[in-house]
Amino acid sequence: MRHIVSSLRQHSLLLHRRRKFSATAPAKQSRNEDPEPQSAPITLLYNNLLKICLQECKNLQSRRVFDEMPQRAARAVKACKTIHLQSLKLGFASQGHLGNSIVDLYAKCGDMVSAEKAFFWLENKDSIAWNSIILMYSRNGLLENVVEAFGSMWNSGVWPNQFSYAIVLSACARLVEVEIGKQVHCSVVKTGFEFDSFTEGSLIDMYAKCGYLIDARRIFDGAVEPDNVSWTAMISAYIQVGLPQKAMEVFEEMQERGCVPDQVASVTIINACVGLGRLDAARQLFTQITSPNVVAWNVMISGHAKGGKEVEAIQFFQDMIKASIRPTRSTLGSVLSAVASVANLSFGLQVHALAVKQGLESNVYVGSSLINMYAKCQKMEAASEIFNSLGEKNEVLWNALLAGYAQNGSACKVVKLFRSMRLSSFETDEYTYTSILSACACLEDVEMGRQLHSIIIKNKFASNLFVGNALIDMYAKCGALGDARRQFDKMLMRDHISWNAIIVGYVQDEEEEEAFIMFHKMTLERIIPDEACLASVLSACANIHDLNKGKQVHSLLVKYGLESGLFAGSSLVDMYCKCGNITSASEVFFCLPDRSVVSTNALISGYAQTNINYAVRLFQNMLVEGLRPSEVTFASILDACSDQAYMLGRQLHSFILKLGFSYDDEFLAISLIGMYYNSRKLEDASFLFSEFTKLNSPVLWTAMISGNIQNDCGEEALIGYQKMRKFNVMPDQATFASALKACSTLASMQDGRKIHSLIFHTGFDMDELTSSSLIDMYAKCGDVKCSVQVFSEMVSKKDIISWNSMIVGFAKNGFAEDALKVFEEMKRESVKPDDITFLGVLTACSHAGMVSEGRQIFKDMTSLYDVRPRADHCACMVDLLGRWGNLKEAEEFIERLDFELDAMIWSAYLGACKLHGDDIRGQKAAEKLIELEPQNSSSYILLSNIYAASGNWGGVNFLRKEMKERGVRKPPGCSWIIVGQKTNMFVAGDKFHPCAGEIHALLKDLTALMKDEGYFADIGSVMDGSVN
DSSP states (O other): OHHHHHHHHHHHHHHHHHHHHHHHSOOOOOTTSOOOOTHHHHHHHHHHHHHHHHHHHHHHHHHOSSSOOOHHHHHHHHHHHHHHHHHHHHTOTTSHHHHHHHHHHHHHHTOHHHHHHHHHTOSSOOHHHHHHHHHHHHHTTOHHHHHHHHHHHHHTTOOOOHHHHHHHHHHHHHHTOHHHHHHHHHHHHHTTOTTOHHHHHHHHHHHHHTTOHHHHHHHHHHOSSOOHHHHHHHHHHHHHTTOHHHHHHHHHHHHHTTOOOOHHHHHHHHHHHHHTTOHHHHHHHHHHOSSOOHHHHHHHHHHHHHTTOHHHHHHHHHHHHHTTOOOOHHHHHHHHHHHHHHTOHHHHHHHHHHHHHHTOTTSHHHHHHHHHHHHHTTOHHHHHHHHHHOSSOOHHHHHHHHHHHHHTTOHHHHHHHHHHHHHTTOOOOHHHHHHHHHHHHHHTOHHHHHHHHHHHHHTTOTTOHHHHHHHHHHHHHTTOHHHHHHHHHHOSSOOHHHHHHHHHHHHHTTOHHHHHHHHHHHHHTTOOOOHHHHHHHHHHHHHTTOHHHHHHHHHHHHHTTOTTSHHHHHHHHHHHHHTTOHHHHHHHHHHOSSOOHHHHHHHHHHHHHHOHHHHHHHHHHHHHTTOOOOHHHHHHHHTTOSSTTHHHHHHHHHHHHHTTOOTTOHHHHHHHHHHHHHTTOHHHHHHHHHHOSOOOOHHHHHHHHHHHHHTTOHHHHHHHHHHHHHTTOOOOHHHHHHHHHHHHHHTOHHHHHHHHHHHHHHTGGGOHHHHHHHHHHHHHTTOHHHHHHHHHTOOSOOOHHHHHHHHHHHHHTTOHHHHHHHHHHHHHTTOOOOHHHHHHHHHHHHHHTOHHHHHHHHHHHHHTTOOOOOHHHHHHHHHHHHHTTOHHHHHHHHHHOOSOOOHHHHHHHHHHHHHHTOHHHHHHHHHHHHHHOTTOHHHHHHHHHHHHHTTOHHHHHHHHHHHHHHTOOOOOOEEEEEETTEEEEEETTOOOSTTHHHHHHHHHHHHHHHHHTTOOOOTTOOOOSOOO
16 A cells, blocks of 8 residues: 555656646647647546555455454555545546546445545546445445435436446345335336346346245246346245245256356355255265355355264365365354364364464354354363453354353353343343353243343343243243243244243153143144154153053154154153063164164163163173263163172172263262162162262262161161251252151151251242152151141142152051042042052051942052052952951952962961951961061961960961071061150160160069059960060
């Protein structure tokens, strides 16, 4: 630029001297001679200088997309103003080509004010000047000004040319102003440009973008010999309105009529192929282009990236670089999107380096793509650095970083960044709201979500489809299904994502029936479910073990060609496993084209529940195939490792450590400690728990507490709960449920009430699981009144567990009629009874002697509710019949059972025989029981008591001898009381108690008092101690 200004000054000085000489020199011309055109050389000089400035501006504009104009552009404008100033001084600024060039240069440099002023002072405004002004308005997005300037041009008597029409028709298309476009069309006809190929293309483009495809096609068909411009315009028109197949037909017609497509047409049709998903055809057309430009490369890279062919997109980018084609911001954005999808960090770093080298890293589009790439590669520190390094930030960058944190589960950072964004006065849009709503869902903070919902309504984004879907998802994940359903019903427009969100919400909340209803409604609205939707429905089938529905969903997957999908295949395997159909699960698994860790884990979990050896074999095959086991893999096998597979569990523990897995992973830590508790290795479990470094999670403490409970160590479980509180770890629903179960086993109502108090103060009294555990604890501690109070105060919908807890509580405390009343109320509330419900009701009938009611309820189990009786149901029925004197009917009931009888049924029958003193039936039952459990002392004792009651002392002595020979010992009786905060346990025959002397002395005194009062020992129960 400096040489332009310097040259201008030199020529200006020369002109000044020349004029001075001309003023003093004598006149040599005659009147008939023309005067020397002294201004012509100078005007030509200025025009040349302006051309240099103009070329510089064009070069700058080719590099200036979203970035600010560099300093060189400012120097170009300065040079332009210098030329303009000198030409004004010399009186040439408003004349002919020089004036047009000044206007054009100002327009192309983006100085609208100067361009308008220069245009205003032009003496003769021709079509070139008008085109410069109109084009300037168009480039700056002032489309109304384009139309207005075109009208002024027409009114001033200057006829537009094909370039004028192209600009104004483009503005009409962008404004979707077809009526103005039609008026321009009339002008085109009037001025004779209707057969100009350039104008024809512009008209086709305008009508197509305004939705008047018939008019566009009529113009195209009216062309005598359509050239490449018209063909390309028609192809583009079909692509723009979403008809890529029609575009392909036009392209084929173009080739049939012998018109060789140029690069623009080829790129356009490649775009159509990409839109149709025909990437093979796009690649074939691309190879036919002799020297593809950057636009062609961009279409191929973008098309493959969006079409799920990320590896091919990256390969195209590498080939483009090898071909020495300079990438644009669009190129980098597309390839970074592909890199993000496959999380290829190493290549992403190379693209980042190239962006820096090309000076594009500060571009907003490239910067947001880099943030997205680093976020998908789980490198949020790098993404944050990119964000902070960019000087000028806009909404796109903020949204990119917000989405990155949301995708990586950093919900708190999303909230913090959202607040910073609002304080920085940036406008929020649908992308902002979807990210922050995702954070609310992750935090399960429904109150924050409701506040955001209010802001969304205020900012008029409530009708936005993406935001509406995010609101449904947020409410569903926060457990507010009522709000989610209301949001769903309010939406005027719903897509498959809307349906997926509400269906997934119902499945996660274990409202499977509602999920099925919504899925049925979705199909009625003819919305084709995608893989994610069908996988969610499969999860619902798996949760309720509904194999028939699962098979129907499997058929839909086959119908839509989705059964081989990674997500769908894994869900199918999981569904069949949970429904007990391992054979079908195996068939689906081995038919999958790509077996992933997820699908393998699903089958391992299924095998582990039925045959641990198959699970281990599949685990070994997984290692052979090169799949790295995940935490879920180990957890699935470890859950099946109990006493018999303890050594396998130990080996897996060693392998886990060898692979470098950390105890910090909660899922894995719980599975390990669970394996030791399942194997009854309490010391090993306790030692492993002490190895955990992060004890701030309630999940680990809950695993330890529940592990002690399942090993009948209620006192140790309560001690663990108290330690947890000392570590300031807040219990959750599962922790409270486990601690309350420990109170139930110890009948420690005092500890239970303390836990209840904490539950109330922490707000967990509204939780269904916690309320059910409270009902159960109070009932087992004998305080049925408190159980009823907790049950009646439940605000949330009572689930099957709550109803069962109340029924069983009444039944075990002798309130049979109340248990049956609750059962009837439960049915009125349309809660379907399950196996636990019937067990509680049958127990109530047995205790109260309601034989006829019990018979009917047992019959209804299978006929009305499709609940197959288990051994414990049958044992309860035998107890009901036998306890109330129907021993023959109980015997016939046992004989009719079509499965192998276990000890529970014979024990109930033997107890009834003892109660009614039936030696013959009792001996038969005892023999069966001893055969099943030869080391269980209870069967010997029950039969011995029957013999003793009938005076058969020979039978008693025989049983004593038999027990002695077999080494069977009766476990000593045990009881405990709580004094203050200390549990005192008493065992029959225990001589090691600290107060043993005092206890035995007091018992001796009590025995003497009992005899004085006339009480005597019951010789019907003779085995009151251990058999030696």
